[in-house]
Amino acid sequence: MAAVRPLAFLYVICVGIRMASSATDPSDVGTLQSLMQDWENTPPSWKSSGDPCGKWEGIGCIGSRVTSVGLSTMGLKGTVSGDIAGLTELIYLDLSYNPGLTGTLSSAIGKLQKLTTLVLIGCHFTGRIPDELGDLSSLTFLALNSNNFTGSIPASLGKLTNLVWLDLADNQLTGSIPVTKGSVQGLDKLYNAKHFHFNKNQLSGVVPETLFSSQMHLIHVNIGGVGDHGQVSLDFGQVVSWDNNRWLVMDTAFKSSWDRVDELDCVLGHDYAYGSIDVLEHNISITHQAAGHVLAVTRITHTWPSWRMVQGHYW
Numbered sequence: 001m002a003a004v005r006p007l008a009f010l011y012v013i014c015v016g017i018r019m020a021s022s023a024t025d026p027s028d029v030g031t032l033q034s035l036m037q038d039w040e041n042t043p044p045s046w047k048s049s050g051d052p053c054g055k056w057e058g059i060g061c062i063g064s065r066v067t068s069v070g071l072s073t074m075g076l077k078g079t080v081s082g083d084i085a086g087l088t089e090l091i092y093l094d095l096s097y098n099p100g101l102t103g104t105l106s107s108a109i110g111k112l113q114k115l116t117t118l119v120l121i122g123c124h125f126t127g128r129i130p131d132e133l134g135d136l137s138s139l140t141f142l143a144l145n146s147n148n149f150t151g152s153i154p155a156s157l158g159k160l161t162n163l164v165w166l167d168l169a170d171n172q173l174t175g176s177i178p179v180t181k182g183s184v185q186g187l188d189k190l191y192n193a194k195h196f197h198f199n200k201n202q203l204s205g206v207v208p209e210t211l212f213s214s215q216m217h218l219i220h221v222n223i224g225g226v227g228d229h230g231q232v233s234l235d236f237g238q239v240v241s242w243d244n245n246r247w248l249v250m251d252t253a254f255k256s257s258w259d260r261v262d263e264l265d266c267v268l269g270h271d272y273a274y275g276s277i278d279v280l281e282h283n284i285s286i287t288h289q290a291a292g293h294v295l296a297v298t299r300i301t302h303t304w305p306s307w308r309m310v311q312g313h314y315w
Contacts, residue, residue, distance in 0.1 A: 024053040028066040031086030032059070040077040040100070060092070068092035072119070076101055080125075082108035089114060096121040096143070104128070105149075110135040117141040121167075124148060129168075134159040145169040145197060153178055153198075158185035166190065167197040169222065176205035177223075191215045199224035 032052050036042050049055035052066060060068035066087050077100030084093075085108035093115060095101060101123040109118070110132025116139060125147040133142070134156025142160070145167040152175035153168060160166075166187075177198060179186035187196070188210050199222040207223055 023064055024051055024061065024066065025064045028052065028064075028087060028089075031083055032056070032066065034083040034086070035081070038078045038081050038083070041075040043071075043074065062089070065089040067114075070094045071098070072096045074098060079103040080106055080109070082106045084109060085111040087112065091115060091138075092117045094119040095123060097123070099124050101125065105130055107132040109133065112136065114138055116162075119143045120147065122146045126150065128152075129154055129173075131156045133157060136160065137162070139163055140192075141165045143167040145171070147171055149173060151175075153187070153203075155181075155184055155186050158187050158189045160190065161192065163190050163193050165195045166193055167195065168201070169197040170200040173198075173201040173203060176203065177208060177211060179208040179210045187211060188213060192217065194219045196221045196223070198222065 029050070029052060032046075036046055043057035045055050045057045046052075052059045053061035053064060058069060058071040058074070059066055060070070067089050068091060069087070070092065072094050073096070076095065076098040079102060080095070084090075084106060088111075090112050091114050093109075093112070094117070096119045099122060101120075102125065104127035105120070105125050107130040109115075110130060113136070115136050118133075118136070118139060119141070121143050122145075125144075127149065128151035129144060129149050131154045133139075134154060137160070139160050140162050142157075142163060142165065146169070149168075149171040151173065153173055155178035157163075157166070158178065158180065177187060179188045186208075187193075188208070191213075194217055196218060197220075212218070
């Protein structure tokens with residue numbers, strides 16, 4: 001028995017260390033408990049344990065601090081209050097596909113300085129997109145699509161210099177796409193961005209000529225429904241055209257001059273799954289369909305050996 005006791009004592013010590021390492025920081029516990037009061041249908045584990053880092057579904061931690069909240073498709077109902085700012089070590093926040101999440105998005109999210117990923121797809125948020133999102137200097141992925149946001153696109157998003165993915169599609173946004181004016185940065189400063197999605201909004205005006213530049217690394221852009229594209233010349237040749245042979249958005253020789261592209265509703269996109277290039281997608285008037293469209297293309301490179309063009313599409 002004497003030989004067993006040291007082992008038992010060692011086991012108790014090890015268990016004690018493991019429990020201590022998973023015990024959540026009290027401030028994070030308080031913040032999550034406040035959020036739980038605002039939300040219906042939180043996971044059952046949130047009520048059965050007082051240690052979020054150890055037991056709560058959808059919560060990830062480094063040490064004792066909460067660094068990720070992933071609660072997609074949980075059926076959550078309620079609002080996102082300013083209490084969320086209490087999770088000061090948060091890196092990842094995904095509340096997508098919870099249509100029961102409503103109301104305005106708290107500007108306090110802008111205080112989450114370590115946040116790299118913010119995904120709120122398919123909720124029911126309303127009101128303006130907070131200007132304070134532009135303060136999230138570490139953000140690389142921002143998806144606010146399929147909500148009911150109104151107002152204009154905040155020019156402050158142009159400060160998100162690490163951003164790779166920006167999706168604001170399928171909202172009720174109005175106004176124009178903001179570009180740099182004087183000392184106020186616009187989306188043309190998002191040099192690391194690879195995806196711009198602005199379609200299915202109520203944006204007006206023209207697509208700014210300065211939105212694209214040779215310093216950008218865009219591989220997929222959807223500007224469908226943004227004003228009248230026939231009113232502006234887009235220098236598509238400024239945009240990088242390939243990404244590991246998966247998406248062809250614009251060939252670098254697609255626009256070798258500043259000629260007008262009439263009624264171009266979406267950018268030249270290559271769908272990897274179906275092997276197609278869609279030049280003229282939607283919202284082309286009957287008049288323009290009858291008249292036809294001629295786009296001067298120096299070359300389009302395709303990686304598949306067999307393809308053909310049928311009714312405005314390459315197959």
